[in-house]
Amino acid sequence: xxxxxxxxxxxxxxxxxxxxxxxxxxxxxxxxxxxxxxxxxxxxxxxxxxxxxxxxxxxxxxxxxxxxxxxxxxxxxxxxxxxxxxxxxxxxxxxxxxxxxxxxxxxxxxxxxxxxxxxxxxxxxxxxxxxxxxxxxxxxxxxxxxxxxxxxxxxxxxxxxxxxxxxxxxxxxxxxxxxxxxxxxxxxxxxxxxxxxxxxxxxxxxxxxxxxxxxxxxxxxxxxxxxxxxxxxxxxxxxxxxxxxxxxxxxxxxxxxxxxxxxxxxxxxxxxxxxxxxxxxxxxxxxxxxxxxxxx
Amino acid sequence: xxxxxxxxxxxxxxxxxxxxxxxxxxxxxxxxxxxxxxxxxxxxxxxxxxxxxxxxxxxxxxxxxxxxxxxxxxxxxxxxxxxxxxxxxxxxxxxxxxxxxxxxxxxxxxxxxxxxxxxxxxxxxxxxxxxxxxxxxxxxxxxxxxxxxxxxxxxxxxxxxxxxxxxxxxxxxxxxxxxxxxxxxxxxxxxxxxxxxxxxxxxxxxxxxxxxxxxxxxxxxxxxxxxxxxxxxxxxxxxxxxxxxxxxxxxxxxxxxxxxxxxxxxxxxxxxxxxxxxxxxxxxxxxxxxxxxxxx
Numbered sequence: 389x390x391x392x393x394x395x396x397x398x399x400x401x402x403x404x405x406x407x408x409x410x411x412x413x414x415x416x417x418x419x420x421x422x423x424x425x426x427x428x429x430x431x432x433x434x435x436x437x438x439x440x441x442x443x444x445x446x447x448x449x450x451x452x453x454x455x456x457x458x459x460x461x462x463x464x465x466x467x468x469x470x471x472x473x474x475x476x477x478x479x480x481x482x483x484x485x486x487x488x489x490x491x492x493x494x495x496x497x498x499x500x501x502x503x504x505x506x507x508x509x510x511x512x513x514x515x516x517x518x519x520x521x522x523x524x525x526x527x528x529x530x531x532x533x534x535x536x537x538x539x540x541x542x543x544x545x546x547x548x549x550x551x552x553x554x555x556x557x558x559x560x561x562x563x564x565x566x567x568x569x570x571x572x573x574x575x576x577x578x579x580x581x582x583x584x585x586x587x588x589x590x591x592x593x594x595x596x597x598x599x600x601x602x603x604x605x606x607x608x609x610x611x612x613x614x615x616x617x618x619x620x621x622x623x624x625x626x627x628x629x630x631x632x633x634x635x636x637x638x639x640x641x642x643x644x645x646x647x648x649x650x651x652x653x654x655x656x657x658x659x660x661x662x663x664x665x666x667x668x669x670x671x672x673x674x675x676x677x678x679x680x681x682x683x684x
Numbered sequence: 685x686x687x688x689x690x691x692x693x694x695x696x697x698x699x700x701x702x703x704x705x706x707x708x709x710x711x712x713x714x715x716x717x718x719x720x721x722x723x724x725x726x727x728x729x730x731x732x733x734x735x736x737x738x739x740x741x742x743x744x745x746x747x748x749x750x751x752x753x754x755x756x757x758x759x760x761x762x763x764x765x766x767x768x769x770x771x772x773x774x775x776x777x778x779x780x781x782x783x784x785x786x787x788x789x790x791x792x793x794x795x796x797x798x799x800x801x802x803x804x805x806x807x808x809x810x811x812x813x814x815x816x817x818x819x820x821x822x823x824x825x826x827x828x829x830x831x832x833x834x835x836x837x838x839x840x841x842x843x844x845x846x847x848x849x850x851x852x853x854x855x856x857x858x859x860x861x862x863x864x865x866x867x868x869x870x871x872x873x874x875x876x877x878x879x880x881x882x883x884x885x886x887x888x889x890x891x892x893x894x895x896x897x898x899x900x901x902x903x904x905x906x907x908x909x910x911x912x913x914x915x916x917x918x919x920x921x922x923x924x925x926x927x928x929x930x931x932x933x934x935x936x937x938x939x940x941x942x943x944x945x946x947x948x949x950x951x952x953x954x955x956x957x958x959x960x961x962x963x964x965x966x967x968x969x970x971x972x973x974x975x976x977x978x979x980x
Contacts, residue, residue: 514931521887521933554916591852591853593862593863618809618853618854620854635853
């Protein structure tokens with residue numbers, strides 16, 4: 389059901405795409421259970437959560453709150469940060485990723501039907517003091533090989549997120565969809581997929597072929613929408629905005645994902661100081677409004 | 685002559701690679717003729733200039749100062765900024781690019797033997813109010829088609845510079861070496877080449893194959909060195925530093941360019957607030973020192 393084809397009038401918020409998911413980073417100050425409340429009040433049917441806010445109330449409480457919210461669960465952010473060489477720190481990171489897999493499985497089971505057990509992986513940047521980019525990228529491949537069987541057993545898909553190249557050094561040595569797909573290729577698509585995030589990928593001359601390939605290979609585990617701003621924010625991490633509030637023509641990207649047959653949830657995930665300073669309910673409503681022009 | 689093989693002791697600064705060029709952006713506050721002086725005093729044999737500082741003293745004066753400096757000329761920055769749709773503004777931009785070609789030819793003719801008539805093109809970002817990225821990219825192709833014959837006549841190579849993807853919207857819709865090479869492909873390599881700038885390209889998983897292809901196709905018109913910093917500068921345009929002062933392993937990139945047979949000048953071009961606040965002679969000497977570990 390899209391706004392254009394809807395004929396029901398009894399639904400609580402008929403103009404909101406039923407595929408829309410509110411990523412809790414967009415309402416960063418809300419916390420649980422307020423994220424669930426504002427999503428519901430704005431007529432949004434799904435949420436993506438961050439581990440920090442789940443940890444704040446405890447997994448069991450988060451699971452109960454999610455279950456009683458009636459919302460779908462679309463992803464957990466985030467695993468990853470495993471680019472360091474072998475050693476204690478790396479072992480701790482991989483253990484933490486296994487815990488994230490477990491949390492993701494518990495949350496997905498508690499969400500409404502149609503929930504997705506997807507763990508978003510921000511793989512990590514250059515290890516402190518290192519300039520060895522190939523080694524950092526190899527460490528990602530090794531981590532996936534180690535975690536994939538664990539994820540498969542738990543019924544969780546690890547979703548490798550290519551981040552904007554500006555974050556290659558500080559957050560993710562995976563910068564393009566093609567690179568993420570190459571990393572995912574050796575593994576069962578149920579265990580390892582990719583995230584398509586418009587903010588991170590819009591500039592890439594190969595993004596259309598990357599999306600088509602991701603669809604063909606059954607790897608689109610998560611689709612996230614955010615716009616890019618000009619001028620660039622002084623904290624470049626926060627250079628994102630709600631769809632339609634920046635310079636990115638999102639419609640062709642939405643169409644490219646739809647053309648692959650992807651019918652899963654579409655998360656709006658925005659890091660933006662002004663958005664974060666706004667009342668969460670207002671943000672949730674603005675989020676719902678921001679995608680109305682898109683064919684979700 | 686490299687530092688390792690030099691046997692002369694009478695040269696003014698024998699440790700400085702004879703292929704090193706000081707891009708005047710690195711000593712932004714210096715202006716002409718101070719740029720020539722500090723390059724010479726630091727033992728650097730070539731300079732790349734910006735049009736603004738040439739305009740400040742006038743082209744004729746700049747030409748005379750360059751000629752009497754005895755330095756080679758390695759590039760002029762910058763042409764480009766022609767992504768807007770057809771109309772008065774676009775015509776003015778293309779006319780301005782023709783003037784830049786003429787200035788470049790005059791400066792290259794005044795430089796010492798081995799000078800290069802290379803005009804660096806920063807193609808421009810998204811036109812104000814537009815979200816049409818394909819149109820902006822098509823406008824670049826059209827501009828090259830219009831300017832290439834003029835450049836060829838003048839003996840100037842237009843060097844398309846892929847900028848870091850963070851500048852796709854505000855400065856250059858050309859973000860990768862592959863994309864720049866595709867744009868250059870229809871034209872005589874004497875008329876249209878590319879810039880290989882390590883700051884802009886280091887993160888790209890395809891950078892090695894891009895450099896190899898650029899060499900094979902005879903397109904490397906300029907090679908620029910800069911490092912990338914972590915944490916990211918609050919003005920992301922200035923997130924660069926002298927070689928060795930950031931997170932990028934420059935040696936493999938230098939080797940990849942050398943492997944293509946490129947023997948031209950190697951410019952150090954750094955946008956960095958701290959570097960700009962430092963005395964230009966000190967910066968020129970630090971620039972010379974910063975590349976000593978590289979096989980230029």
